[in-house]
Amino acid sequence: MEALAIEVKGVSAHYGAGRRRVEALKDVSVEVRRGEIFGLLGPNGAGKTTLLSCIEGLHRLDRGSICVAGIDVLHNSRPAKRKLGVQLQSTALMEGLTALELLKAYAALYEVYPTRAALMALLARFGLAEQAHKRAKQMSGGQQQRLALAIALVTDPQIVLLDEPTSALDPHARRALWEMIHAIHEEGRTIIITTHNMDEAESLCSRVAIMDAGRIVACDTPSQLIASTGARPVLRAAIELPPDDVQPLAGAVQMRRAGEYLEVETVDPTATLQSLYELAARHSRAVRDIVVRQPNLEAGLNLPEE
Template identity: 35%
Template sequence: MSAVSFSSVSKVFNTPKGPFQALDDVTLTIEEGEFFGLLGPNGAGKTTLISILAGLARASSGSVSVLGSDVQTQFAAARRQLGVVPQELVFDPFFNVRETLRLQSGYFGVKNNDAWIDELLENLGLADKAGANMRQLSGGMKRRVLVAQALVHKPPIIVLDEPTAGVDVELRQTLWQFVARLNKQGHTVLLTTHYLEEAEALCTRLAMLKRGRVVALARTSELLGAASANVLRFKTDDALPPQLAAQARVTGRVAQLPAQDAQEIEQHLSQLRAAGVRVEDVEIRKADLEDVFLNVMAQAAGEGAP
């Protein structure tokens, strides 16, 4: 049985400018025990898909099931299997951290849950904040509580929607260590993130969305294996020649050029020398998931994805 199944899911929103199609015939399956990544630019439909999974939105067509339970017709059974960490910081200002987690346990009918709550507080760096009112916490601490709330009923499926957006490095490391441990214990994890290095390190399989459509779906290793073998990276204050500029990824002074082999690297360097481009800090690295992602998005745009 699949952990999560999306079957021909489409979603159309009515807006003042007319219908807007947020999802277009999305079909994908997440197996039990997988660490699955859902990637895409802003507006690609990731959060809409998760909202439909969590029962916060209704699909215009298609169906979604969680461990065999349809999210619409068997909503109670489906939602008990999910622990969702939303993008937004949502909290009740009238309770402290421990009270918040006890209340969340009660939503799922879980009693005498203090031992697991203590473990969550310890693993998420919240033990010294257990008695603090939610209003007193920093944004990063509030995000930790959201993660704890999602896990408090020990759901078999954990959904993380941009869980590390705007948080410090310490929380990112703490969170991923804990979630990776839960995944090894058998929990299924669905992650959306703009930190592609996280997805590359954690996810065994990935789906990429662009404007509501799945444009790539494969194992992470397969996507990386299909990428250019190398990337030439350097810094410069000069403009690149047009032929190289068309394929370069430039961030401030840093330029990166894809290269299949050593011969192509030498060709790039020769063109830079011929154009009088002064370079420094030259290095050659393997292609990473960010390179793959940008290439997939460019190909999807070229093929006329809406």
């Protein structure tokens, strides 16, 4: 079986013409392996949605090629599309239809005709059994996002594309959606998810491509991406010391005072903490409120501004 779920090679794509022309993708290459949860991370306008549209065969390429499960999207768009389930950004659900009717309509687009029982089971799986006869516009934001997920799955696709599925959700609804995404993944499906939330990319994805201005600027596992930023853990503790009496602590790379708090960027949090205790003991002071923050994808923000 094909080892790559998606293979994007040297893809460029644009919108508009003349002075309005926007180069939305510039020579983008990326490979998504079967069984991954792969993240496309980047600010608004980076080109994430355009890349998904190209993979779906909905947007013309100026250059390059795309294969879905080994099938060329340009030359074989129907069988390639059959491999994909798509959750659109901004959940553009046809508002006049009920949840059940929407599922049926999307399945029919792919010439799939699930039984009513199968559709009800799908809705129930996403906590929407009660909503079967409600229209999308009568549903909450979280329910609409879950309905969009159900729609993405109605054709039982191998590969699921999710375009910012959790934007505009509150933290609780976001976590619930993450769990559903994990469950979909555990069924053996490959997932590609776009987000501008680093935290989300880090918690969900096995690998992440960082996009900016139409290009992929980095692609790796979250932990490798974090390592490559050179960011280090930060130890923060409250200790009252005379301002001029903070000697370098073991392992410390950078130290700063923030009121009664001492913040230490360190290569060795344990050694730093040990020498902090020794320093405190010499001054007969207590150390309180100790926190060690590991660096994350938002590593640039690791030493918070005061």
